[in-house]
Amino acid sequence: MPSNKTALIIGASRGLGLGLVQRLLEDNWKVIATVRDAAKASDLAALPGVQVETLEMNSGSQLDNLQQRLQGQTFDLLFVNAGVMGPGDQNPERAQLADVGNLFMTNAVSPIRVAQRFASQLKADGVLAFMSSILGSIAIPDGSEICLYKASKAALNSMINSFVTLHQPAQTVLAMHPGWVKTDMGGENAEIDVLTSTQGMLEQIKASTGKGGLHFINYKGESLIW
Template identity: 40%
Template sequence: MTGSTGHTDTRKTALVVGASRTLGLALAAEYLRRGWDVIGTVRGSGRTGLHDLAEASGGRLTVESLEMTDPDQISALGDRLARRTLDLLFVNAAITRGDLPIGEVPTDMFTEVMITNALSPMRVVESLRPLVAPAGTIGIMSSDQGSIALNTDGGQDLYRASKSALNQLMRSYAARYADDSRTLLLMDPGWVRTELGGPDAELSVDESIPGVVETIERHQGKPGLHFVDHQGQVVPW
């Protein structure tokens, strides 16, 4: 990014989509700690932890509003950021609606979860990819629950299916842009104590996110799609 004085600012820039709380907020904070400029998105106009973080950032964190399920808002965000170059585009957004057997899942619940967890992240990636530097990284928060190979216990049918769909769509994206020099990541943050992960999860947010960022950094400059966890281990499809 070049300022008005003509000097080049060598700080890297990350866009974290879904940064109002828990994992997304921690990602924004971790990249700030590492000296990056950060753009974080929140839903709606209410105040969030990201706004507090922005006030303490010395201008290095910008808050943008985005309802990720609205394609027009995705396009509008792309227009607002058209002059920015991103070293990292990371989409962190997912919902769960309880642990129901798939035969008991209402159609509107199925649609809502699939749109939020699978379709909308890919719309963001497809729409905003031109902003990402040729040597940059595009990442999406996935889950080992999206792994078909690891599903030996069942449960969480809809959430698992949405993450498997996300992984499949990202593989199709990677195949479509097979010659792209950007790094593509599906990240499993581990089982984290969040609203989605529940209170019995193994990891705190502070234990997960530094590993996620380290893994992202280690894969910089490695084109193609990688499905990895917060410790850098490959997750089976």
């Protein structure tokens, strides 16, 4: 039975983004999903009923174009999933300006640009979700060996806080930790699979509908310390 709910998922070609799209479809949502390179999104394109759009979210002109294509549409969920791990060597001694700039732009700045562009199309009882990480918590020392990535997620959390403070959205805003997941980014030693993570995240999204406020939680709904 159709749920009459619509989701816009930013960054859905593989891993958690693709898994989220699959869970939403199973729950009878209408899904619009963006990918950077349509040629590398065959798994997404094969899913029936998904509207696939191309977006490099660091590009203002591509954001303009997507805004025009989606003009007049409203969403129950906007989930900004896109992100990168950054350079393989994360020792600050060897950090390069271009690598760090791309990492922070992609992980912390551009997700907020997306939110600023599309928040007005989010329904009043909708959910605005960002793929954060427990590594973004200043209080938790885990992940110090990938300190640049960790810092970019802390920056995302800070940017989400600023967005909420400035815009005071009526909708629920989630900074979501998906768990340590077996993906290209999470690696084979991770604790849970994509199905477990994305099922949990969808449950939290549904539970948060109409709730309001800003919440830093994991896929089980547990609150995390900023």
